[in-house]
Amino acid sequence: MLRTILGGIWLVCALLFFIMVQQPVSVEAQWLIAITALAVAIGIYTLRLSGTWKYIFLGAVSLVVLRYAYWRTTSTLPSADDLTNFIPAIILYGAEMYCLLMLAMSLFVSADPLERPQAPQYPDDELPSVDVFVPSYNESSDILSLTLAAAKSLDYPQDKLHVYLLDDGGTDEKRLSSDHKTALAAQTRHEELQYLCRDLGVGYLTRPANVHAKAGNLNNGLAHSSGALVVVFDADHAPAREFLRETVGFFKRDPRLFLVQTP
Known part of the structure; x- marks a missing residue:
């Protein structure tokens, strides 16, 4: 039962997170969001905070990255009618999205790593x-x-x-x-x-x-x-x-x- 409740909470948080990512904002507001999120992430990293702070760190970084990916996908790609611009733009876009996919995989792995005990020590x-x-x-x-x-x-x-x-x-x-x-x-x-x-x-x-x-x-x-x-x-x-x-x-x-x- 508890696992189901926690799963529901995570799902709601994920939906709210993606809604935030898609909200149209001005360039100045986007800069403010990015700087604030990065400042929070740098503060958590510098102070070596753990526990819940780790998820706040991942959330802050993900917010910046996903807002960039959403803006890049919806606002920057040229029309397919103009192949001269469209082809190199798509190649560059694909390279960027590949890097973001690799980042997402690394964040997924580091979000909840296995904590293995130290090997037994003998004389x-x-x-x-x-x-x-x-x-x-x-x-x-x-x-x-x-x-x-x-x-x-x-x-x-x-x-x-x-x-x-x-x-x-x-x-x-x-x-x-x-x-x-x-x-x-x-x-x-x-x-x-x-x-x-x-x-x-x-x-x-x-x-x-x-x-x-x-x-x-x-x-x-x-x-x-x-x-x-x-x-x-x-x-x-x-x-x-x-x-x-x-x-x-x-x-x-x-x-x-x-x-x-x-x-």
Whole structure:
């Protein structure tokens, strides 16, 4: 019953909101509405107000945006009879409406986000060992060095953390290719990344052939893994330092847990 009442209240508020959006006002009044709404939104954001204030913030921002969209739709588009002006105007209008749609989706998501509890925290001596895999195919050493360094710097007991670069761009198949350029590039990459891994103190793994693409690369990594848990980062994904502290505890708490994926 309470949910039905709240739903009715929200519906009435939405109808009143859209009626407000469609009211014809002067340019001066529109400026006043926009400045007032933005001032309210900036004040709420600056003071870090939460709870009901969050919805007031979203309402204020939405009022400005929707009034603009309504004015843009009803008052600015040229006649379809004049194609010279109509076509570019419609293209620009479509681009603007697409941006507003993306904004609406982000506001919808942020209006009521899931509040997930922090992962359980355990003493270092009770934490499981973790192998970090960074699969790569053709990414440059500059990109990989950032990802590997960030993985190596994760806040976790260093004796229980092992980082591996899974290099599918330096396989035997590619280094022994009949194409001289392909073989030379693969051999150069192989040597460069081996040096990089030694310098950073991480493991380097490759394999005989590029079988089954990334899945095969990960399977090869698993064949060399000894960690109780495995984490996979894309080659261009530098993890936050607390990544393992915010994820591993879930596995420790629930032995049936198979997978944790972060936003």
